[in-house]
Amino acid sequence: MKRSLLLLTLCVVTFPVIASHIVGGEFEIRYISSNRYEVRLILYFDLQNGNPGAQDDFANARIFRKRDNRFMQDVFLPLDSISRVSYTQPECSNGEIQTNKLIYKTTVTFSDSQYGDAQGYYIVWERCCRNYNSKGLINIVSAEPPPGVIDYPTAAGQTFYLEFPPVVKDGKPFINSTPRLFPPLNDYACPNKFYYADFAGTDVDGDSLAYTLVTPLNTHTAEAIPSAGPASAPYPLVTWQSPFNLTNIVGGAPDLKVTSDGLLTVTPTLQGLFVFAVKCEEYRKGVKLGEVRRDFQMLVVDACPVADPPQILGKKLTDGSFTYDKTMNVTFSNTVSDANRCIEVQVSDPDALKSSDGFMENVTIKAIPLGFKKDVSGILPSITSVTLTSTNPTKTFQICFDECPYIEGPFTIGIVAFDDACSLPYFDTLKVLVNITPPVNHNPYYVTSNITSSITEGSALRKWLIKAVDEDFDVMTQVIVPGIGVDLASAGMSFKSLGQVGDTLFTEFTWDPRCDVYNFTSRTNFDIMLQVEDKDDCNFNHPDQMKINLNILLPGNSKPIIFSPELTNNSPLIDTVNLERKVNESLTFHVNGHDDDKDKIVLTGTGKDFSLATYSITFPGDADVENVSSLFTWNITCDNVNLDAKDEFTFHFIVSDNENKCRFHYSDTLVVNVTVTPPDNTAPELFISSVNPELLLSTDNHLAVTLGQQIDLSLNGFDYDTSPHADLLQLKLLSATGNVQPEGYTFADAEGLGNVQSPFTWKPECDIFTNGVYENDYVFTFLVSDNRCFNEKGDTIDVNIKIKDVDGSDTEFLPPNVITPNGDLKNDFFAMIKRDAVTGELKNILPLDNCTGHFEGIVIYNRWGREIFTSADREFKWYAPGEASGIYYYLIKYSNKEYKGVVSVSYWDDESQAQR
Structure with a gap:
C-alpha cells in the first residue's frame, strides 16, 4: 500500500481554553419551515495536538447585517454530536492524523421584519487557536500567546464566517439553505506526488456553487474566546510566513489550486503542515446569495511507498485490440441492439508484477460524467473491482450504454481506474465521447390556432375546444406555463381535460365574462400560455406551446367628483388647496361628492400620517347614492396642536365609487394643506x-x-x-x-x-x-x-x-461753650442743639450716626477732673446743678472718634456776656 497526502478540513469554533487544536470547519444554515432554520457549526478537532479541555460544550455565535454591520442577535449553539473522521483508505493510516468532527446546532427563527434587508446578513464565531509553528505549521505565522495576553499579533486564531440572504424579497418569502460541504479527507500527502480532493459541496435548492482559494481569516484578539463576543467585520487576515502567499500556499509544483467546481489539486515539494482556506459562493439565477468559508490543514510527510498508477485502455466491440489510450469516440445509431451498444476497457497496473506488493494490486473502475451532472454508474458491469496478479495482470470490463443518451447530442464520460495506493489511490482515465441516436420520436403539436378575443362584459359563456396531436400516439400532458400572475378561476376561466383519443388530446377552455360574478379588478387582459409534452422513450423535452390572449370590455362608468363650496368654489377641477391658520382660530368647510351614474359613493377624510382625533378634528364623512357631503371642523387651540413637533397638516378627502357592477374602485381626491402658525399676541x-x-x-x-x-x-x-x-x-x-x-x-x-x-x-x-x-x-x-x-x-x-451711607461729617460741628444757668430760662443748659436761622427750630448739631461710627455718650468733668455728668442720650441737657461758675471739660464719645472741649458756667445777669 502506498502513502499519500492527508487533507484536513479547517473550521472555526470557540473553545474556552487556548490550545492548538482547530483543524477546520464551517457554518451551515438549513431551512426547516416557515421562518425556522437550523444553524450548524461544524468543527474539526485535532486529537493529537489539541487540549481535551478546549473541546467546549457550546459555542456563542453572532449575526450582523451586511449593509452596516449592525448587530442582529446572538446564537447559542450547544454541542450535539462528536464523531471520528475516517481515512479514504484506513489501512494506509499509521496515526499521523486523528481528527474528531464536532457538530453544534440549534433552531433559530428569522422574522420577516428583522431579516428582510436586501444585502443580507452574516454569522461569525471567533476562536483561538490554530496549530502553532512549534507543532509543524510552516506557511503562516502562528505562535502560542503568553497566558493572559490579548494583543499578540503573532497568534493565529480563526474566524468562522458565513453570509446568507434575507428571508423575504419583494414582499414574498425567500427560502434558501446554505451549501453543505463534503467532509474533509483525513489523508496526508507526500513530496513530489500528485494529490487531489473533491471539495465540491451540495445545495438542496439547486443553486450554483463556485470555489476560490482565499487567505484564511484571523481573529481580532488572541483570547481563546473574545470576552466581548464575536466582533463585526472586517476581520484581519493571517500573516503568511515568507516565501508563502496566496499564490504559493504550500510551495508546490504546481501549487495548490481549486477549480470553480471544487476539485483541489497540488503536487507538494515540501514536508510540513500547511494552512489554506476555500471560499464557496452560492448563486441563484446569476445573483450571489452568500458565501461560506472553510479552512484546511494539509500534512505533507515523506511516507508514501514508490508506486505506479494503473492504466486503462479501450476498444470498440469490432476492434481486435485495445488501441484507445486517454480518449476514444464511439457512435451508435438507433438501430443498434442493446448487446452491441457497448465498448470494452482493459485495466492493468505495473505494481501487480512487483514482489514488494506481493505480486498483486487491487483495481476498481468508476464512471463519471464530464461536462454534465447525472448518475452514469448504470453503464458499468455488476463487478467493478478486481485483484490483478502476476499471472493475471490485466482485466477486461464491458461498458454498455442505454438506447437513450444522458443528454441530447454527444456527451463525454470518464472511465477511471483506481488502485489502492496510500494514502490516495493513483488513477488513470479514459475519456469516451459517446454519440447515441435516440429512438425516433415525433414531437407533439397543437392543431388549434392561437386564440385572440375581446369579449364584452356580461356576454354569454364562451367555450373553445383545444386539440393537440402526437403522431407516435404517445401519452401527452398539458400544463399552463407559470407567469400569468392571476388565478384563472377568479377571472371566470377554466380548463377541462376531455381526455386523449388516439393521437389527439382534447381540452375544453371556458370563460364566463360576468364582472358581477368574477373579479376583473386586478386585470382586464389575460395572456395565457399552454404547453403540451409527450412521454417519449427518452423523456426529452420538446414541448409545443399555444397562446390565448383574452380581453374583457367592461361597461363604462363615470368617476365620482369631489369639491368644496368654500375652498374650491364648487369646482371639481381643483384638487389641491393650501391654507394658513393661526392657533386660536377655527377652520370649517364642507366637502361634497357627486356621481353621475347615481352609484352609491362614500366620502372619507384622513390625515396624512396622523389621526384626526388626535387633533380634535371632526369629519364624520358620508355614504349615499349620487351625492354626499360632510362638514370639516377644527378649532385650533394650544391643547390640540404642538407647533414644535408639527405645523404642517395634509388632509386627504376621498370620494369613492366601489360598489358599481364590476367592483372597480373609482375615486377622486381633494388635498388640503394647512399650515398652522403661532397665535396673535399683544405683549404684556x-x-x-x-x-x-x-x-x-x-x-x-x-x-x-x-x-x-x-x-x-x-x-x-x-x-x-x-x-x-x-x-x-x-x-x-x-x-x-x-x-x-x-x-x-x-x-x-x-x-x-x-x-x-x-x-x-x-x-x-x-x-x-x-x-x-x-x-x-x-x-x-x-x-x-x-x-x-x-x-x-x-x-x-x-x-x-x-x-x-448717612453723612456723618463734622465740618459744621461747633458745640456751644457758655451756659448761664441763672433761672432766666435763657441759655440755662449745655446741649448739642442750635436754632435754625430760617425756621427758628432747634436741631441737634451732633454728627449723624452712620456705618463708620455712632454716638456713644458724653462725660463732663470739673476742673479737678471729677466726673460730674454723663449721658448716652444724643438729646442730653446739662443744667450744671449746684456747680460753681467756672470752666468745665467735656468728652463726646463716638464709636470711632472723640470730641473734647470746654464749657463755661456763668451766673451773670447780662445775657450779652454769654458767649457762644
Whole structure:
C-alpha cells in the first residue's frame, strides 16, 4: 500500500481554553419551515495536538447585517454530536492524523421584519487557536500567546464566517439553505506526488456553487474566546510566513489550486503542515446569495511507498485490440441492439508484477460524467473491482450504454481506474465521447390556432375546444406555463381535460365574462400560455406551446367628483388647496361628492400620517347614492396642536365609487394643506412705582436711597389679550446684580390671569458695605411674561438703586461753650442743639450716626477732673446743678472718634456776656 497526502478540513469554533487544536470547519444554515432554520457549526478537532479541555460544550455565535454591520442577535449553539473522521483508505493510516468532527446546532427563527434587508446578513464565531509553528505549521505565522495576553499579533486564531440572504424579497418569502460541504479527507500527502480532493459541496435548492482559494481569516484578539463576543467585520487576515502567499500556499509544483467546481489539486515539494482556506459562493439565477468559508490543514510527510498508477485502455466491440489510450469516440445509431451498444476497457497496473506488493494490486473502475451532472454508474458491469496478479495482470470490463443518451447530442464520460495506493489511490482515465441516436420520436403539436378575443362584459359563456396531436400516439400532458400572475378561476376561466383519443388530446377552455360574478379588478387582459409534452422513450423535452390572449370590455362608468363650496368654489377641477391658520382660530368647510351614474359613493377624510382625533378634528364623512357631503371642523387651540413637533397638516378627502357592477374602485381626491402658525399676541406691560413717599423713582427708574430708608416698590403686570381667554401672567425677578451682591431684600414671584402684582421691599443695613466703600449701585431686572402658546411675549424693567451711607461729617460741628444757668430760662443748659436761622427750630448739631461710627455718650468733668455728668442720650441737657461758675471739660464719645472741649458756667445777669 502506498502513502499519500492527508487533507484536513479547517473550521472555526470557540473553545474556552487556548490550545492548538482547530483543524477546520464551517457554518451551515438549513431551512426547516416557515421562518425556522437550523444553524450548524461544524468543527474539526485535532486529537493529537489539541487540549481535551478546549473541546467546549457550546459555542456563542453572532449575526450582523451586511449593509452596516449592525448587530442582529446572538446564537447559542450547544454541542450535539462528536464523531471520528475516517481515512479514504484506513489501512494506509499509521496515526499521523486523528481528527474528531464536532457538530453544534440549534433552531433559530428569522422574522420577516428583522431579516428582510436586501444585502443580507452574516454569522461569525471567533476562536483561538490554530496549530502553532512549534507543532509543524510552516506557511503562516502562528505562535502560542503568553497566558493572559490579548494583543499578540503573532497568534493565529480563526474566524468562522458565513453570509446568507434575507428571508423575504419583494414582499414574498425567500427560502434558501446554505451549501453543505463534503467532509474533509483525513489523508496526508507526500513530496513530489500528485494529490487531489473533491471539495465540491451540495445545495438542496439547486443553486450554483463556485470555489476560490482565499487567505484564511484571523481573529481580532488572541483570547481563546473574545470576552466581548464575536466582533463585526472586517476581520484581519493571517500573516503568511515568507516565501508563502496566496499564490504559493504550500510551495508546490504546481501549487495548490481549486477549480470553480471544487476539485483541489497540488503536487507538494515540501514536508510540513500547511494552512489554506476555500471560499464557496452560492448563486441563484446569476445573483450571489452568500458565501461560506472553510479552512484546511494539509500534512505533507515523506511516507508514501514508490508506486505506479494503473492504466486503462479501450476498444470498440469490432476492434481486435485495445488501441484507445486517454480518449476514444464511439457512435451508435438507433438501430443498434442493446448487446452491441457497448465498448470494452482493459485495466492493468505495473505494481501487480512487483514482489514488494506481493505480486498483486487491487483495481476498481468508476464512471463519471464530464461536462454534465447525472448518475452514469448504470453503464458499468455488476463487478467493478478486481485483484490483478502476476499471472493475471490485466482485466477486461464491458461498458454498455442505454438506447437513450444522458443528454441530447454527444456527451463525454470518464472511465477511471483506481488502485489502492496510500494514502490516495493513483488513477488513470479514459475519456469516451459517446454519440447515441435516440429512438425516433415525433414531437407533439397543437392543431388549434392561437386564440385572440375581446369579449364584452356580461356576454354569454364562451367555450373553445383545444386539440393537440402526437403522431407516435404517445401519452401527452398539458400544463399552463407559470407567469400569468392571476388565478384563472377568479377571472371566470377554466380548463377541462376531455381526455386523449388516439393521437389527439382534447381540452375544453371556458370563460364566463360576468364582472358581477368574477373579479376583473386586478386585470382586464389575460395572456395565457399552454404547453403540451409527450412521454417519449427518452423523456426529452420538446414541448409545443399555444397562446390565448383574452380581453374583457367592461361597461363604462363615470368617476365620482369631489369639491368644496368654500375652498374650491364648487369646482371639481381643483384638487389641491393650501391654507394658513393661526392657533386660536377655527377652520370649517364642507366637502361634497357627486356621481353621475347615481352609484352609491362614500366620502372619507384622513390625515396624512396622523389621526384626526388626535387633533380634535371632526369629519364624520358620508355614504349615499349620487351625492354626499360632510362638514370639516377644527378649532385650533394650544391643547390640540404642538407647533414644535408639527405645523404642517395634509388632509386627504376621498370620494369613492366601489360598489358599481364590476367592483372597480373609482375615486377622486381633494388635498388640503394647512399650515398652522403661532397665535396673535399683544405683549404684556410691566409697571413699577415706589410706595414710600420719601423715595421717588425717576422717570428712568433710578432710585437714590440713604441708609436707613426702607425701599417699598410695587410691581404690576397687565395683559390686553382676552380671547379666547385672558393669558396667564408670570411676574418674576430675572436678575439682581451690583458691585456687591444684594442680599436681604424680599420679592416673591407671582402669577395671575390678565394682571399680576407683587411687592419688593428692602431696608438695607450697614452690612451691605464692604472694603471701606459706603456707596453701592444695584440693578434689579423684573420680567412679566404671558403664556400664549408658541408666541410668548414679555416686558422687562430695570430698576437702578444707589444706596449711600448717612453723612456723618463734622465740618459744621461747633458745640456751644457758655451756659448761664441763672433761672432766666435763657441759655440755662449745655446741649448739642442750635436754632435754625430760617425756621427758628432747634436741631441737634451732633454728627449723624452712620456705618463708620455712632454716638456713644458724653462725660463732663470739673476742673479737678471729677466726673460730674454723663449721658448716652444724643438729646442730653446739662443744667450744671449746684456747680460753681467756672470752666468745665467735656468728652463726646463716638464709636470711632472723640470730641473734647470746654464749657463755661456763668451766673451773670447780662445775657450779652454769654458767649457762644
